[in-house]
Amino acid sequence: MFSETPPIAPIAPAYRLRILTDEQLDRFKAATFEILERTGVLVPSERALKIYAEHGADVDFENQIVRLSSDVILGALAKAPRHYTMGGRTRAFDLDLSKPVTYEATDGTGTKTIDYVTRELRASIKDDVAKSARVADYLSAISFYWPMVSAQDHPQAPSLHELDAAFNNTLKHVQTPTVVEEATARYAIEMARVISGTEEAMRAHPPLSLLICTIAPLAQDEGAMDAALTAAEAGIPVGFMAMPNTGSTAPATIAGTVAVGDAEIVSALVLIQMAFPGAPVYHSFMPGMTHPRTGAYYGHEARVYAMGVELAHMWGVPTLAGTFGGPAQSVGWESGLGGDLASFLSALCGGEMGSGMGLLDGSTLLHPEALVLDAELYHSVRVNAAELDTSADQLALDVIHTVGPRGHYLRERHTRDYFHKMEFSEVLHVPDVDGSYREPVEMARRQTDWILDNHHPEPLSDSQKAELTRILEAAENELS
Amino acid sequence: MSDADYFERLARTVLDGDEEEAESVAKAAVADGLDALECINRGLTEGMNRVGELFASGDYFLPELIMGADAMKAALAVLEPALLDTQQREVLGRVVLGTVEGDVHDIGKTLVGTLLTADGFEVTDIGFDQPASEFVAAVKETNADLVGASALLTTTMRVQAQIIEELKAAGLRDSVKVMVGGAPTAQAWADSIGADGHAVDAIGAVALARLLVDAPPSPEYDD
Numbered sequence: 001m002f003s004e005t006p007p008i009a010p011i012a013p014a015y016r017l018r019i020l021t022d023e024q025l026d027r028f029k030a031a032t033f034e035i036l037e038r039t040g041v042l043v044p045s046e047r048a049l050k051i052y053a054e055h056g057a058d059v060d061f062e063n064q065i066v067r068l069s070s071d072v073i074l075g076a077l078a079k080a081p082r083h084y085t086m087g088g089r090t091r092a093f094d095l096d097l098s099k100p101v102t103y104e105a106t107d108g109t110g111t112k113t114i115d116y117v118t119r120e121l122r123a124s125i126k127d128d129v130a131k132s133a134r135v136a137d138y139l140s141a142i143s144f145y146w147p148m149v150s151a152q153d154h155p156q157a158p159s160l161h162e163l164d165a166a167f168n169n170t171l172k173h174v175q176t177p178t179v180v181e182e183a184t185a186r187y188a189i190e191m192a193r194v195i196s197g198t199e200e201a202m203r204a205h206p207p208l209s210l211l212i213c214t215i216a217p218l219a220q221d222e223g224a225m226d227a228a229l230t231a232a233e234a235g236i237p238v239g240f241m242a243m244p245n246t247g248s249t250a251p252a253t254i255a256g257t258v259a260v261g262d263a264e265i266v267s268a269l270v271l272i273q274m275a276f277p278g279a280p281v282y283h284s285f286m287p288g289m290t291h292p293r294t295g296a297y298y299g300h301e302a303r304v305y306a307m308g309v310e311l312a313h314m315w316g317v318p319t320l321a322g323t324f325g326g327p328a329q330s331v332g333w334e335s336g337l338g339g340d341l342a343s344f345l346s347a348l349c350g351g352e353m354g355s356g357m358g359l360l361d362g363s364t365l366l367h368p369e370a371l372v373l374d375a376e377l378y379h380s381v382r383v384n385a386a387e388l389d390t391s392a393d394q395l396a397l398d399v400i401h402t403v404g405p406r407g408h409y410l411r412e413r414h415t416r417d418y419f420h421k422m423e424f425s426e427v428l429h430v431p432d433v434d435g436s437y438r439e440p441v442e443m444a445r446r447q448t449d450w451i452l453d454n455h456h457p458e459p460l461s462d463s464q465k466a467e468l469t470r471i472l473e474a475a476e477n478e479l480s
Numbered sequence: 481m482s483d484a485d486y487f488e489r490l491a492r493t494v495l496d497g498d499e500e501e502a503e504s505v506a507k508a509a510v511a512d513g514l515d516a517l518e519c520i521n522r523g524l525t526e527g528m529n530r531v532g533e534l535f536a537s538g539d540y541f542l543p544e545l546i547m548g549a550d551a552m553k554a555a556l557a558v559l560e561p562a563l564l565d566t567q568q569r570e571v572l573g574r575v576v577l578g579t580v581e582g583d584v585h586d587i588g589k590t591l592v593g594t595l596l597t598a599d600g601f602e603v604t605d606i607g608f609d610q611p612a613s614e615f616v617a618a619v620k621e622t623n624a625d626l627v628g629a630s631a632l633l634t635t636t637m638r639v640q641a642q643i644i645e646e647l648k649a650a651g652l653r654d655s656v657k658v659m660v661g662g663a664p665t666a667q668a669w670a671d672s673i674g675a676d677g678h679a680v681d682a683i684g685a686v687a688l689a690r691l692l693v694d695a696p697p698s699p700e701y702d703d
């Protein structure tokens with residue numbers, strides 16, 4: 001017996017916002033052109049260097065530096081699709097990026113877990129991925145799933161075990177930030193094919209996407225770029241995330257940080273389009289701030305992440321915005337800061353995707369209640385962005401005339417019906433027996449426990465499970 | 481110019497983080513026949529101590545620390561060759577520092593190196609994505625007292641264990657102490673691989689390094 005996965009509830013903004021003016025966007029575009037033409041990027045992959053050289057880039061093979069003219073950049077990016085579909089296990093969970101909505105995901109990939117049952121702090125394991133995937137599968141706030149922590153109990157092929165746990169425990173699209181070598185990418189694609197059934201189905205509705213980080217400042221990673229090329233060839237969407245750190249791996253200004261990060265991302269997007277024109281790609285600008293005294297990493301103000309949305313659209317590709325996630329060590333006032341604002345701004349700027357729900361401590365710690373609490377913030381964003389219904393029935397003039405001055409609406413049929421149509425939180429404003437409200441963190445814990453006890457999404461078929469296991473074994477043999 | 485003026489000017493170049501000026505003042509001092517060791521101890525080290533104090537009090541930020549250390553290095557390149565055979569610059573210890581193979585996260589490692597340098601250690605930073613063998617080679621080359629290995633990925637932590645194994649194989653394990661760090665590592669991990677210590681941040685790394693070379697705790701971070 002399994003339980004139904006509730007439908008996803010993406011943010012559908014009824015109104016829009018621009019953060020950067022056209023002139024500012026033009027300046028950023030010109031900055032990226034200048035950086036890539038003059039200084040270039042370091043690309044330590046022979047395979048990538050050859051592709052760049054064959055498609056008009058100026059390649060210094062000895063120093064592994066690639067320089068790109070604006071014509072070459074624009075020519076390559078013109079081939080990138082503006083929209084595509086990322087598949088779920090069933091069509092109900094597909095993410096159609098051409099829709100005017102924002103889909104959001106969990107955070108990943110942390111390294112520590114506070115155990116769901118014992119509440120002990122320990123290194124993360126595969127079962128944490130399985131459990132968090134099940135919680136994410138239940139929550140309508142989560143449209144797609146990032147393996148939230150590392151499967152450290154499977155050191156031979158941790159990232160593939162993370163995918164195995166994810167595919168087995170959620171019907172939603174899976175995006176991985178830890179498949180960063182060519183060989184691992186091959187196995188990950190095989191796993192995606194098992195989920196889809198056929199090669200054609202996988203290309204039409206890829207159930208997996210990759211997220212590859214560029215290396216600030218102005219470099220790419222050898223293994224990761226090879227993984228990206230392999231995935232793109234198979235039709236698996238690939239995104240490039242720049243994480244320049246303001247003050248350490250980027251200038252100590254927001255504009256300078258944007259310039260470095262955008263140039264990195266564009267250089268990688270161009271490579272993929274040169275190699276596989278039309279391959280689905282996305283742009284992701286996720287900078288950090290360097291603490292000037294400790295060097296520690298923390299997040300920027302919310303609008304910086306929404307600016308990434310506008311950069312992506314300037315280049316004609318979808319975006320993954322950084323929405324939730326922060327340095328808080330535990331759930332409380334600090335852990336609730338900023339995620340809703342970044343989410344809201346990104347959605348209003350038209351972001352297709354966002355990620356970052358459910359981890360603490362700089363995206364390193366899985367905390368049992370954090371995902372439900374972030375989902376709560378997400379829903380407040382969703383409601384605030386949504387269209388307001390001003391139809392006649394909602395305006396309720398009939399009942400206003402009926403009740404007239406003074407009196408009350410509590411005995412009206414209209415009130416009774418509409419109370420039941422309203423969304424009420426299971427975390428906030430939950431009354432206690434004494435009339436006070438219950439602790440939201442306590443309610444989040446109950447909801448999490450309830451999901452883990454009661455929600456068991458539709459399993460994969462026995463043959464799919466066996467196939468995944470066979471792939472894991474083959475991978476472990478090759479990779480260990 | 482008096483000797484004291486030279487010392488003050490050298491200290492100033494470190495406080496200002498002015499590499500070019502540090503080199504040219506050092507050259508002038510040598511040409512004027514000043515004692516190179518005194519220039520180091522009463523000029524550069526004094527300057528670095530003052531940078532350290534300003535950093536600890538929150539008046540200076542990381543760039544001042546790094547640029548101060550760079551200025552000091554530029555002057556040392558002039559002054560060290562001018563030391564008499566009987567003289568040697570005092571350092572708290574020699575450290576080989578790097579981020580392990582497969583891992584490009586180098587901000588934390590660079591920060592640890594900066595604070596160690598500012599505190600009086602001689603740091604050889606071998607960079608990122610470095611295999612165990614490079615750590616061992618650098619230990620041999622620099623006659624290091626300490627090895628610092630940084631790993632930010634759960635998949636690269638094991639290289640820290642490999643470094644310890646290779647130091648053993650090279651017969652060097654007894655002559656160097658090994659410290660490990662980086663977000664996914666912890667004291668328990670350090671213990672399990674037989675490392676000598678672990679620290680969660682750069683200030684902790686300085687305290688640990690001092691402990692491992694039997695130096696007294698650093699006066700600046702001592703609260």
Ligand code: B12
Pocket residue numbers: 108109110111150176177178179180211212213214215216217221224242243244245249288294295296297361362363364582583584585586587588589591592627628629630631632633634635659660661662663664678679680681682683684685688
């Ligand atoms: C910035 C960052 C990057 C930057 C690094 C840029 C650079 N030049 O360093 C970029 C974008 C390149 C990057 C790439 C990747 N990253 Co990264 N990255 C981070 C991030 C957000 C911050 C790291 C940082 O700079 N912190 C600031 C410094 C000052 O702190 P620190 O490094 O911890 O160092 C301090 C202490 O640890 C200690 N210390 C450090 N070293 C040492 C050594 C000794 C001897 C001692 C005593 C102490 C010590 O002192 C330091 C100073 O206080 C972390 C998350 C996090 N919060 O840690 C993820 C994180 C480490 N990255 C992660 C991942 C997955 C990746 C990628 C695989 C992503 C991808 N899909 O491509 C790639 C891998 C690239 C590679 N081959 O290494 C994961 C790791 C998960 C795991 N299972 O291990 C993390 C945890 C993020 C996440 N939740 O997913 N990343």
